[in-house]
Amino acid sequence: MFSIDLKTAMKFGRKVRVAGAGKTPFGAFPDQNLRSLSVAAGRKALDDAGLESDAVQAFYLGNFAGPEFTGQNHLAPYISTALGMTGIPSTRFEAACASSGAAFFHAFMAVAAGIYETVMVLGAEKMTCQPTPRVAEILGGAGDCSGEMRVGSTFPSVFAMIACRHMHDFGTTREHLAAVAVKNHENGALNPDAQMRKVITLEQAMAARFIAEPLNLFDCSLVSDGAAAVILSASRGDVAVRGVAQASDYVALDQKADVTTFPAVREAARQAYAMAGVEAADIDFAELHDCFTIAEIVAMEDLGFVARGRGGFATFDGETRRGGRIPINASGGLKSKGHPVGATGVGQLCDIVQQLRGQSGDRQLTKIGLGLAQNLGGSGATCVVSILERA
Amino acid sequence: MFSIDLKTAMKFGRKVRVAGAGKTPFGAFPDQNLRSLSVAAGRKALDDAGLESDAVQAFYLGNFAGPEFTGQNHLAPYISTALGMTGIPSTRFEAACASSGAAFFHAFMAVAAGIYETVMVLGAEKMTCQPTPRVAEILGGAGDCSGEMRVGSTFPSVFAMIACRHMHDFGTTREHLAAVAVKNHENGALNPDAQMRKVITLEQAMAARFIAEPLNLFDCSLVSDGAAAVILSASRGDVAVRGVAQASDYVALDQKADVTTFPAVREAARQAYAMAGVEAADIDFAELHDCFTIAEIVAMEDLGFVARGRGGFATFDGETRRGGRIPINASGGLKSKGHPVGATGVGQLCDIVQQLRGQSGDRQLTKIGLGLAQNLGGSGATCVVSILERA
Numbered sequence: 001m002f003s004i005d006l007k008t009a010m011k012f013g014r015k016v017r018v019a020g021a022g023k024t025p026f027g028a029f030p031d032q033n034l035r036s037l038s039v040a041a042g043r044k045a046l047d048d049a050g051l052e053s054d055a056v057q058a059f060y061l062g063n064f065a066g067p068e069f070t071g072q073n074h075l076a077p078y079i080s081t082a083l084g085m086t087g088i089p090s091t092r093f094e095a096a097c098a099s100s101g102a103a104f105f106h107a108f109m110a111v112a113a114g115i116y117e118t119v120m121v122l123g124a125e126k127m128t129c130q131p132t133p134r135v136a137e138i139l140g141g142a143g144d145c146s147g148e149m150r151v152g153s154t155f156p157s158v159f160a161m162i163a164c165r166h167m168h169d170f171g172t173t174r175e176h177l178a179a180v181a182v183k184n185h186e187n188g189a190l191n192p193d194a195q196m197r198k199v200i201t202l203e204q205a206m207a208a209r210f211i212a213e214p215l216n217l218f219d220c221s222l223v224s225d226g227a228a229a230v231i232l233s234a235s236r237g238d239v240a241v242r243g244v245a246q247a248s249d250y251v252a253l254d255q256k257a258d259v260t261t262f263p264a265v266r267e268a269a270r271q272a273y274a275m276a277g278v279e280a281a282d283i284d285f286a287e288l289h290d291c292f293t294i295a296e297i298v299a300m301e302d303l304g305f306v307a308r309g310r311g312g313f314a315t316f317d318g319e320t321r322r323g324g325r326i327p328i329n330a331s332g333g334l335k336s337k338g339h340p341v342g343a344t345g346v347g348q349l350c351d352i353v354q355q356l357r358g359q360s361g362d363r364q365l366t367k368i369g370l371g372l373a374q375n376l377g378g379s380g381a382t383c384v385v386s387i388l389e390r391a
Numbered sequence: 392m393f394s395i396d397l398k399t400a401m402k403f404g405r406k407v408r409v410a411g412a413g414k415t416p417f418g419a420f421p422d423q424n425l426r427s428l429s430v431a432a433g434r435k436a437l438d439d440a441g442l443e444s445d446a447v448q449a450f451y452l453g454n455f456a457g458p459e460f461t462g463q464n465h466l467a468p469y470i471s472t473a474l475g476m477t478g479i480p481s482t483r484f485e486a487a488c489a490s491s492g493a494a495f496f497h498a499f500m501a502v503a504a505g506i507y508e509t510v511m512v513l514g515a516e517k518m519t520c521q522p523t524p525r526v527a528e529i530l531g532g533a534g535d536c537s538g539e540m541r542v543g544s545t546f547p548s549v550f551a552m553i554a555c556r557h558m559h560d561f562g563t564t565r566e567h568l569a570a571v572a573v574k575n576h577e578n579g580a581l582n583p584d585a586q587m588r589k590v591i592t593l594e595q596a597m598a599a600r601f602i603a604e605p606l607n608l609f610d611c612s613l614v615s616d617g618a619a620a621v622i623l624s625a626s627r628g629d630v631a632v633r634g635v636a637q638a639s640d641y642v643a644l645d646q647k648a649d650v651t652t653f654p655a656v657r658e659a660a661r662q663a664y665a666m667a668g669v670e671a672a673d674i675d676f677a678e679l680h681d682c683f684t685i686a687e688i689v690a691m692e693d694l695g696f697v698a699r700g701r702g703g704f705a706t707f708d709g710e711t712r713r714g715g716r717i718p719i720n721a722s723g724g725l726k727s728k729g730h731p732v733g734a735t736g737v738g739q740l741c742d743i744v745q746q747l748r749g750q751s752g753d754r755q756l757t758k759i760g761l762g763l764a765q766n767l768g769g770s771g772a773t774c775v776v777s778i779l780e781r782a
Contacts, residue, residue, distance in 0.1 A: 073532030074487040090639035096465040113504030141464030248481035
């Protein structure tokens with residue numbers, strides 16, 4: 001595997017800061033469309049940065065499947081012009097559920113390399129306008145449609161296979177999975193922007209109906225509308241981007257040598273840690289891509305927060321709760337906060353910025369030196385890992 | 392409008408070269424899918440560069456509507472892994488018909504800024520798998536679906552309105568439009584990779600049935616399958632990228648102040664000329680985005696090859712034929728060569744590389760100092776302009 005020495009590449013580069021962050025609540029908003037949600041998030045980020053739209057030199061949109069959910073394509077200028085921006089490069093980035101993570105990665109590089117002073121990265125998705133079977137079909141496009149999806153898989157069943165194997169290999173239990181859901185609902189209940197603000201017990205989490213055994217309703221993230229935006233700047237902002245990396249792998253589950261670990265996550269983490277000059281143990285808190293409970297468990301292992309196979313045990317033991325050793329998804333995660341696919345990556349960054357600023361209200365963490373976001377596409381074919389700290 | 396001083400940004404940058412180029416023929420290929428076409432083009436580009444896939448440090452895919460045409464999304468790793476690449480950043484760029492132009496622009500910046508030594512830019516689209524009404528609907532997604540497209544427009548009708556206004560304002564005639572088609576068919580007939588290798592007379596071009604008056608069948612480009620790839624390198628290759636710029640504007644026609652000129656084209660051209668340190672008069676030949684005959688006429692005016700309103704007259708007078716003052720679309724253009732939307736931008740670059748190398752066979756031009764490619768998205772909401780020369 002080729003190792004990109006971004007750290008060396010950036011030696012001539014500048015520090016990149018988050019100058020502004022803003023997002024809409026995540027949920028089902030029948031009166032809002034993809035553009036109105038995006039404009040709301042973009043304006044919040046501009047206001048937060050104290051900038052007007054004419055300061056933005058390039059627009060990076062993360063969106064997974066806007067054309068299929070809404071019919072509208074060519075979404076970057078469709079949105080950026082509604083924010084008052086014309087003339088500038090305005091481009092949509094697609095990398096499945098890591099679409100806005102990928103947009104962020106490319107935006108970061110352009111600012112770090114000295115090409116732009118100020119850019120906007122915006123993630124958005126409008127999903128609730130389609131019925132659930134069509135949503136599952138559209139999401140299935142992030143898997144292998146000529147293979148696993150053609151024979152009847154959906155993403156819950158793909159992650160169910162991952163969960164089964166993880167249980168078989170490491171002794172992970174359904175209680176471990178449920179513990180992820182209980183924790184994330186506990187956190188999300190404190191987040192006014194979360195879609196499902198509902199505390200659940202382990203018994204409730206265990207008792208829900210199966211979607212794809214062993215994953216039940218509470219093991220699955222939500223179908224959501226929402227948008228999130230950050231302004232990256234070379235000269236201003238109170239949050240610094242210490243590291244960011246994007247990596248890729250096979251789309252189809254059956255092409256992976258081992259389905260309980262994602263090489264793209266490990267590679268993106270390795271590069272992001274190297275760029276930041278830190279190790280996994282230095283990370284104080286994280287927003288991980290819990291599209292399913294098992295995904296959070298695999299991610300915490302691939303990121304090096306726990307030993308291989310210990311993610312479920314550590315979660316069950318409370319290590320990842322607020323106040324635990326390494327708080328994960330203090331926002332509520334995709335599980336409780338919602339998962340408007342294209343918005344998720346930048347949404348995670350907004351949550352981290354809020355924590356770093358001490359603006360997270362009842363879910364505010366105390367140890368907030370370094371925050372990490374992990375944004376996953378499909379069943380691990382794309383991963384973007386970002387590390388932020390207070391500037 | 393904010394002016395990006397890319398020239399200054401690149402002062403610390405390196406020369407970027409095209410180390411390899413390759414494309415499939417454009418046409419209707421029922422036995423090929425989006426991935427097999429992409430792999431064929433990617434392998435040709437690697438072979439041309441004398442590189443293996445493990446030399447590629449990042450993958451930039453331009454694709455407009457693969458998910459809608461084929462069901463498959465998350466296309467970048469779906470394709471890059473099939474080319475033997477894992478681990479690297481692998482991202483899809485969407486900017487309507489300028490999708491692979493946008494991918495090229497971002498790839499260029501990353502290499503110029505010193506982040507990567509070697510990257511692959513690949514454009515691909517598979518369109519002929521859908522019936523024509525669905526193709527028109529999918530393409531309509533590049534316009535404003537809540538406005539012009541909702542009330543019944545399609546892209547032929549949008550460009551028909553542009554043509555009507557151009558005729559009204561400048562005296563452009565249907566013969567002028569037909570002259571674009573005749574020239575591009577004459578050129579495409581000499582291109583073994585062109586979809587429609589058929590010489591037509593002005594009378595034939597005039598006599599075809601209307602699609603959206605004043606545009607008839609021969610004023611419209613084709614529905615095509617195809618892929619094209621280039622390898623960009625900081626250290627090798629026989630073609631240099633002298634300038635490249637991307638700009639944006641409103642998606643809806645009714646938001647434009649004047650429909651006979653595209654501000655995004657003028658802005659991208661201004662920046663590309665400035666980066667290259669040249670003027671319009673210095674360009675020796677060009678591949679322009681003739682999705683409709685009127686689009687070529689508007690483009691040659693916006694790029695400064697002729698005075699405003701004179702594009703039709705100049706074409707009719709033969710100025711843009713091979714051997715004319717400024718040969719345009721010696722490849723046959725989208726009109727005759729085919730228009731697999733996501734492949735078109737990189738396909739234009741492949742055609743320019745072929746000309747610069749003197750490998751264009753019967754359609755080889757003689758004055759080949761500077762070649763320009765202009766890749767348009769929608770009715771002018773995105774434009775990418777690139778300027779190449781022999782290294």
